[in-house]
Amino acid sequence: MEGEKAVYRGLLKRPVVKLLIRKVVFLFITYFVFITIIFALPRLVPGNPLAEMLANILQTMQATPELVRAVERRLMEEFGLHKPWHEQYIEFLGRMLRGDLGTSYSLYPRKVSELVFTYLPWTLGLLIPATLVSWIAGNTLGALAGYRRGGRFDNALLPVSLILSQTPYYWLAMILLYTFSVKLRLFPLGGAYPSHVVPSFTLEFIAGYLYHYTLPFLSIVLAAAGGWAIGMRVLVIYELRSDYVDFADSLGLSDRKLLQYVFKNSVLPQVTGLALNLGTILGGSLITELVFSYPGTGYLVFRALTRLDYPMIQGTFAILFLTLILANFLVDLVYMVIDPRIRTGYIGE
Amino acid sequence: MTLLMAENIKAYYFTRMGTIRAVDGVSLGVDKGMVLGVIGESGCGKSTFINTLMMNIRSPLRFIEGRVELDGLVISEMSREQLKKDIWGKLVALVPQSALNALMPTMKIRDFIVDAVRQHQDLPKEEIVGMARRRFEELNLPSDTLNLYPHELSGGMRQRAVIAIATLLNPKLLLADEVTSALDVSTQKQVLNLLADLRKRRIIDSVVYVSHDIAVVRQVADKMAVMYAGKVVEVAPTEDMIAKPLHPYTTALVNSVLTLEPEVRKRELSYLPGEPPSLINPPRGCRFHPRCSFAKEKCETEEPPLVEVSEKRLVSCHLF
Amino acid sequence: MPSRILLEIFKIKKFTISLAIILLLLFIGLVGPSIYPTDPFEAVFRPEDPPSSKNPLGTDSYGRDVLAQLLHGIRMSLYIGFTASLIALAIGVAIGSIAGVKGGLTDEVLMSVTNVVLALPSILLMLLIAAYFKYRDPMLVSIIIGVTSWPWVARAVRAQLLSLRAREFVHFSRMAGYSDFRIAVEDLLPNMAAYIFMALVLLMSGAMMAEAGLSMIGVGITRGASLGIMLYWAQMLEAVRRGLWWWFVPPGSVLVALSASLLMISTALDEYFSPRLKGR
Ligand SMILES: Nc1ncnc2c1ncn2[C@@H]1O[C@H](COP(=O)(O)OP(=O)(O)OP(=O)(O)O)[C@@H](O)[C@H]1O
Numbered sequence: 001m002e003g004e005k006a007v008y009r010g011l012l013k014r015p016v017v018k019l020l021i022r023k024v025v026f027l028f029i030t031y032f033v034f035i036t037i038i039f040a041l042p043r044l045v046p047g048n049p050l051a052e053m054l055a056n057i058l059q060t061m062q063a064t065p066e067l068v069r070a071v072e073r074r075l076m077e078e079f080g081l082h083k084p085w086h087e088q089y090i091e092f093l094g095r096m097l098r099g100d101l102g103t104s105y106s107l108y109p110r111k112v113s114e115l116v117f118t119y120l121p122w123t124l125g126l127l128i129p130a131t132l133v134s135w136i137a138g139n140t141l142g143a144l145a146g147y148r149r150g151g152r153f154d155n156a157l158l159p160v161s162l163i164l165s166q167t168p169y170y171w172l173a174m175i176l177l178y179t180f181s182v183k184l185r186l187f188p189l190g191g192a193y194p195s196h197v198v199p200s201f202t203l204e205f206i207a208g209y210l211y212h213y214t215l216p217f218l219s220i221v222l223a224a225a226g227g228w229a230i231g232m233r234v235l236v237i238y239e240l241r242s243d244y245v246d247f248a249d250s251l252g253l254s255d256r257k258l259l260q261y262v263f264k265n266s267v268l269p270q271v272t273g274l275a276l277n278l279g280t281i282l283g284g285s286l287i288t289e290l291v292f293s294y295p296g297t298g299y300l301v302f303r304a305l306t307r308l309d310y311p312m313i314q315g316t317f318a319i320l321f322l323t324l325i326l327a328n329f330l331v332d333l334v335y336m337v338i339d340p341r342i343r344t345g346y347i348g349e
Numbered sequence: 350m351t352l353l354m355a356e357n358i359k360a361y362y363f364t365r366m367g368t369i370r371a372v373d374g375v376s377l378g379v380d381k382g383m384v385l386g387v388i389g390e391s392g393c394g395k396s397t398f399i400n401t402l403m404m405n406i407r408s409p410l411r412f413i414e415g416r417v418e419l420d421g422l423v424i425s426e427m428s429r430e431q432l433k434k435d436i437w438g439k440l441v442a443l444v445p446q447s448a449l450n451a452l453m454p455t456m457k458i459r460d461f462i463v464d465a466v467r468q469h470q471d472l473p474k475e476e477i478v479g480m481a482r483r484r485f486e487e488l489n490l491p492s493d494t495l496n497l498y499p500h501e502l503s504g505g506m507r508q509r510a511v512i513a514i515a516t517l518l519n520p521k522l523l524l525a526d527e528v529t530s531a532l533d534v535s536t537q538k539q540v541l542n543l544l545a546d547l548r549k550r551r552i553i554d555s556v557v558y559v560s561h562d563i564a565v566v567r568q569v570a571d572k573m574a575v576m577y578a579g580k581v582v583e584v585a586p587t588e589d590m591i592a593k594p595l596h597p598y599t600t601a602l603v604n605s606v607l608t609l610e611p612e613v614r615k616r617e618l619s620y621l622p623g624e625p626p627s628l629i630n631p632p633r634g635c636r637f638h639p640r641c642s643f644a645k646e647k648c649e650t651e652e653p654p655l656v657e658v659s660e661k662r663l664v665s666c667h668l669f
Numbered sequence: 670m671p672s673r674i675l676l677e678i679f680k681i682k683k684f685t686i687s688l689a690i691i692l693l694l695l696f697i698g699l700v701g702p703s704i705y706p707t708d709p710f711e712a713v714f715r716p717e718d719p720p721s722s723k724n725p726l727g728t729d730s731y732g733r734d735v736l737a738q739l740l741h742g743i744r745m746s747l748y749i750g751f752t753a754s755l756i757a758l759a760i761g762v763a764i765g766s767i768a769g770v771k772g773g774l775t776d777e778v779l780m781s782v783t784n785v786v787l788a789l790p791s792i793l794l795m796l797l798i799a800a801y802f803k804y805r806d807p808m809l810v811s812i813i814i815g816v817t818s819w820p821w822v823a824r825a826v827r828a829q830l831l832s833l834r835a836r837e838f839v840h841f842s843r844m845a846g847y848s849d850f851r852i853a854v855e856d857l858l859p860n861m862a863a864y865i866f867m868a869l870v871l872l873m874s875g876a877m878m879a880e881a882g883l884s885m886i887g888v889g890i891t892r893g894a895s896l897g898i899m900l901y902w903a904q905m906l907e908a909v910r911r912g913l914w915w916w917f918v919p920p921g922s923v924l925v926a927l928s929a930s931l932l933m934i935s936t937a938l939d940e941y942f943s944p945r946l947k948g949r
């Protein structure tokens with residue numbers, strides 16, 4: 001018993017474990033802050049948009065009086081606007097913890113959580129592979145360019161990645177869609193799969209899916225890779241001048257080996273960079289989905305924002321943020337595995 | 350027997366600001382079994398010089414002219430590939446000025462050693478690690494250091510590990526650049542002992558020891574060379590130089606550092622006015638003349654050659 | 670000394686070229702609408718006409734002139750970009766310098782707040798805030814972008830201050846008994862002018878991108894045209910699938926040109942001021 005306790009205590013003292021705990025606590029706090037912002041915003045904004053929304057719905061809903069009353073009751077219950085704000089807050093937190101994100105009214109009576117979980121997989125299926133591929137490709141190209149700084153490859157890659165890095169995914173998407181689908185007719189005009197097949201594990205569906213997948217995937221990969229390439233190039237240039245490279249060089253280590261070292265050390269900040277940029281990547285790809293009429297969360301967000309479907313806005317954003325936090329945590333875990341300095345507590349916030 | 354001979358070597362940095370003549374016509378020899386100390390103020394070109402001695406030239410530094418012969422091989426005519434393959438690490442090794450950051454940060458020291466040795470000898474991993482472990486033990490360094498990452502070592506330990514790694518393949522010549530400057534006195538001592546051990550056990554033959562600190566150089570060097578603004582201005586056996594410096598710059602240097610020692614305390618501290626000169630536009634004539642209280646007209650126009658004024662004593666000054 | 674630095678900076682080709690592009694677009698945005706007085710919102714032309722001598726960039730689906738929209742759009746995007754980045758800069762510099770100069774508990778609290786805000790994805794935050802305003806004028810959009818984009822500035826300013834603070838002149842001011850505030854204003858900020866300028870440049874490109882993103886997803890400005898709003902219209906009215914390239918290519922190109930030039934300016938300055946990259 002005592003021994004077991006000591007083991008736990010020892011474990012808690014390990015730098016990695018400490019860091020992990022700190023990280024989890026931090027992420028928890030940010031999630032809490034975000035949820036609070038979600039709660040507070042509509043109640044802080046002048047003119048109380050929620051109340052206004054309720055009035056609006058009741059006026060404009062072209063439905064049977066029973067339905068209108070049902071919606072009203074539901075919304076009053078979920079938002080609890082007649083209660084004091086701290087009760088509303090506690091109820092809100094409780095619902096969020098239980099995963100009850102409320103009821104959409106623009107797609108009444110569907111639950112927000114159910115809607116998000118039908119649309120989210122499409123987004124993730126697009127976003128995760130695209131992000132990984134762009135990260136790997138961008139870093140590899142950037143490293144090569146940085147290694148031969150000023151060379152022909154560098155001179156060609158630098159302006160291209162610079163422009164790509166400043167190109168919004170969705171605008172690149174428009175250009176690709178116009179060129180390859182409208183003009184050259186090589187790819188479909190939108191959607192995630194051919195309209196005549198149902199999603200299933202058949203060859204027909206998978207082929208159709210990939211066919212529809214190509215352009216959205218390429219838009220994100222190309223536009224995102226530019227930024228990674230630029231970042232990696234600079235990191236490699238910095239790293240090549242570091243003292244350990246000089247020393248290894250003076251011991252006669254081959255250029256290949258040196259490049260390996262430099263790559264290894266430059267990629268570490270890029271892993272952190274990935275964690276930091278997940279939000280931006282997500283934002284960009286949501287809009288890209290709109291361009292391709294992709295049935296992902298982008299559509300849901302757009303619909304919610306333009307129809308002022310506040311329950312859906314709140315729910316979708318809470319889930320999206322939660323997804324980001326999880327992804328962030330995963331990336332941080334990976335970082336801890338590959339950087340020995342973190343493991344031994346040498347660096348880390 | 351001469352191990353290393355440098356003849357009139359020049360190496361300049363080509364930068365946006367201009368050409369920095371960091372090493373500008375230096376000739377020096379290092380005998381087998383000798384420790385040569387090189388001293389000089391910060392920025393006078395010591396590090397550039399020591400790197401040029403092994404032909405470790407990288408942009409923006411360029412080797413302009415001269416000849417470097419190491420153990421009978423004219424290394425100044427070798428390609429970088431050849432140097433890396435046959436010379437560096439095997440015949441000559443460098444402990445860089447920044448040795449505290451010289452180890453690959455995300456690798457265990459053991460694995461770095463394996464990579465380094467494998468470049469020259471195709472041995473199985475375990476054998477290399479065993480070799481390193483024996484060497485570390487021989488030099489009284491804790492051998493479990495090998496299983497650590499660089500950041501887990503103290504500064505002094507890191508410095509000693511770099512020296513041990515650099516000399517793993519028994520190079521004849523060790524070039525040591527300010528290896529004690531960043532350390533406190535007791536750690537300095539450990540590093541100096543390590544160097545002495547290396548020589549005693551015949552792991553290395555000769556050392557070129559660069560430092561701005563005469564007091565330290567004096568403890569290790571048999572012979573000293575004084576650098577000023579990219580040139581060597583005086584060469585002499587260590588004790589001779591300290592007892593009786595010839596060049597006015599050496600005199601100032603020796604006096605400013607060693608006034609607390611009894612045998613020199615009598616001398617009054619000479620004050621050296623002015624700044625070290627720019628290496629982009631060095632003064633004409635003798636580079637030291639603007640700061641020299643003995644400067645004559647000749648010093649402003651004519652560069653003094655490095656000449657032998659008495660046995661084993663070379664000086665570059667119109668006074669002699 | 671400063672004029673020598675300026676002279677040297679202007680010798681950097683990519684800096685000068687990028688600056689020229691920015692100034693050109695700024696000029697177009699400021700003067701363009703008066704030189705080319707066609708009303709961007711009046712639907713008086715034949716809809717969906719390709720570029721012609723009458724409508725140099727064609728017309729949109731309502732029969733409005735695209736060039737006129739572009740000129741007004743550039744002006745609006747620059748306005749929002751500039752205002753938003755000034756807001757973010759003000760917040761970031763204020764928080765960063767208070768944290769950096771005061772140190773201690775103040776520093777800790779401010780930096781914790783900054784880190785939390787930094788961890789909130791700014792784009793989601795912007796969308797969320799914007800959603801609750803029925804009418805969004807350019808100032809409101811600028812504020813929304815500004816209040817969500819400052820954290821990295823605060824961190825950078827603080828880090829820079831800490832490294833400057835360690836230097837001697839601050840020590841002297843402290844010994845002379847100057848207040849923290851006076852030290853910050855008189856000694857530290859001037860030393861950071863170049864840094865702050867770089868931050869402004871980066872913020873501005875980020876803000877213009879953010880404006881476009883907000884607009885694309887339907888929560889941009891509610892009146893007037895910006896580059897993002899043009900793209901939004903083009904997207905809503907299926908300009909891509911209907912082959913109306915003149916409608917979506919120009920605003921996007923201008924956006925990329927602006928943003929890339931701003932990035933180049935900041936990289937050039939960074940390379941100039943940070944010796945490690947400079948090399949030769
Ligand atoms: N990579 C480089 N690029 C440009 N100039 C350089 C470079 N390295 C050194 N220099 C310049 O060359 C001159 C000699 O430098 P060097 O490092 O050889 O001097 P040092 O005597 O070793 O100085 P220290 O005692 O500070 O180590 C200095 O003026 C320095 O500024």
Ligand SMILES: [Mg+2]
Nearest residue numbers: 395396397446
């Ligand atoms: Mg040096």
